[in-house]
Amino acid sequence: MERKLITKTDLLIIAAVVVLIVISFVVKNFSGENLVAEIYFDGKVIESVNLSQKEEKEIVTGSNGETVIKAKDGKIFFTSSCCPDKVCVKSGKLEKNGDFASCLPEKVVVKVRGEKNDNIDAIVY
Amino acid sequence: MQKKKSGIAVAVVLAAVILIVVIYDFSAKKKIFEDTDFAMGAVISQKIEASGGEKIAEEIVEKIKDVENNISWRIESSEIAELNKNKKATLSDETVKYLKELLDVCEKSNGQVDLTVGNLVNAWNIGSENFRVPEENELETILESVDYKKVKIENNLVSVGANQSIDLGFAGKGIACDEAKEILQKHKAEKGIISVGGSLCLYGEGVFNVGIRNPLGDVNDYMAVLNIEESFVSTSGNYERFSEKDGKKYHHILSTETGYPTDNNLLSVTIVCQSGLLSDALSTACYCVGYENSLPLLEIYNAEAVFIFDDNTVKITDGLKEKIEIKNDGFELWKEN
Numbered sequence: 001m002e003r004k005l006i007t008k009t010d011l012l013i014i015a016a017v018v019v020l021i022v023i024s025f026v027v028k029n030f031s032g033e034n035l036v037a038e039i040y041f042d043g044k045v046i047e048s049v050n051l052s053q054k055e056e057k058e059i060v061t062g063s064n065g066e067t068v069i070k071a072k073d074g075k076i077f078f079t080s081s082c083c084p085d086k087v088c089v090k091s092g093k094l095e096k097n098g099d100f101a102s103c104l105p106e107k108v109v110v111k112v113r114g115e116k117n118d119n120i121d122a123i124v125y
Numbered sequence: 126m127q128k129k130k131s132g133i134a135v136a137v138v139l140a141a142v143i144l145i146v147v148i149y150d151f152s153a154k155k156k157i158f159e160d161t162d163f164a165m166g167a168v169i170s171q172k173i174e175a176s177g178g179e180k181i182a183e184e185i186v187e188k189i190k191d192v193e194n195n196i197s198w199r200i201e202s203s204e205i206a207e208l209n210k211n212k213k214a215t216l217s218d219e220t221v222k223y224l225k226e227l228l229d230v231c232e233k234s235n236g237q238v239d240l241t242v243g244n245l246v247n248a249w250n251i252g253s254e255n256f257r258v259p260e261e262n263e264l265e266t267i268l269e270s271v272d273y274k275k276v277k278i279e280n281n282l283v284s285v286g287a288n289q290s291i292d293l294g295f296a297g298k299g300i301a302c303d304e305a306k307e308i309l310q311k312h313k314a315e316k317g318i319i320s321v322g323g324s325l326c327l328y329g330e331g332v333f334n335v336g337i338r339n340p341l342g343d344v345n346d347y348m349a350v351l352n353i354e355e356s357f358v359s360t361s362g363n364y365e366r367f368s369e370k371d372g373k374k375y376h377h378i379l380s381t382e383t384g385y386p387t388d389n390n391l392l393s394v395t396i397v398c399q400s401g402l403l404s405d406a407l408s409t410a411c412y413c414v415g416y417e418n419s420l421p422l423l424e425i426y427n428a429e430a431v432f433i434f435d436d437n438t439v440k441i442t443d444g445l446k447e448k449i450e451i452k453n454d455g456f457e458l459w460k461e462n
Contacts, residue, residue, distance in 0.1 A: 043162035125323035125338035
């Protein structure tokens, strides 16, 4: 029998470990991301909602205490606010890492955060 | 003997793979302090990579509030409010510096942006609950008061014309970005991404990926990505702030020629340059003067720009040619510019 530097068994072990590492890396970065929505009032986090676990919650906050934010089916959105322009409600549903909506008159911000790196650093608007 | 060698080879390969993965993961997760706050009627978002990031973020917000307290005409005790009221006031070095830099932009844009636009802004109140559409003759009278040439600066003594009032709303967020950079520098931060209501201060080494808001989409939708180095970025767009009446939309970028919201074929203009104040002021100026007239203006200030037109075409200046990726098929980059 010929002696090799690396045997078949060794190759199998290497392949198995590499495959495992790659799989765990892919799983961690590309799926099952742990998405958390943070609700800020006047610059402070007042509530966090786990969107990945489809946590359902209704949060009432704001300077006038009349701004309503709802989390449902892994999405979070402003349902109503006493502000004049309703920009917050028009912002739509937030569901991915980096999504952001605010109600300026009521000093409320909702941000979605995930574990993986954002594709972009910031949005200019 | 050979058996042993193969064992070592396996171990070395595995160790290398694990090391690479660990290093990659570690480098992707540097300690970054993030903060969200309010100032200048806008959301301030900060990502700071530095020791004592939290303190730096606090200092930046405090500084921005100070600037607002000096230059916002809406704040009764501000320097600009005093100037608007008494038509003459002794102002701080800082405010005089901002005024001088902005007067220069007013001059170079032939008054298409004008810091004496206060009465006009006040007549419309676009984006607020006091919004109304002014009468045509009212606008004519107001436009007579809009003329930056009547602003006189002698040392720290500043005076404006009898009916004039100053509004620095077209540059306030950019000024805030300049101040943020100074604080990041002072504390030797490694990296900082500061957003003042969408105007950005990008500080530190490396490349920043900046999404340009899709003017037709919602707040989290970007249509292109700029891969740029340390700089300031600002956008002016007709989607930013507007009011509606009788089914008609009125956006907040007012023309100093007609008194009405600027009506041209632009959806937004994004400026990249080395000054926050200029990035903000030039985005408004370029929006107002249109693409062709913007080019000489951009050259004067060594600034780059992205223009998005209402037929969904995009024009960019030469300096950004290699640095932009269109991410939305609905938009098309002009090839021959």
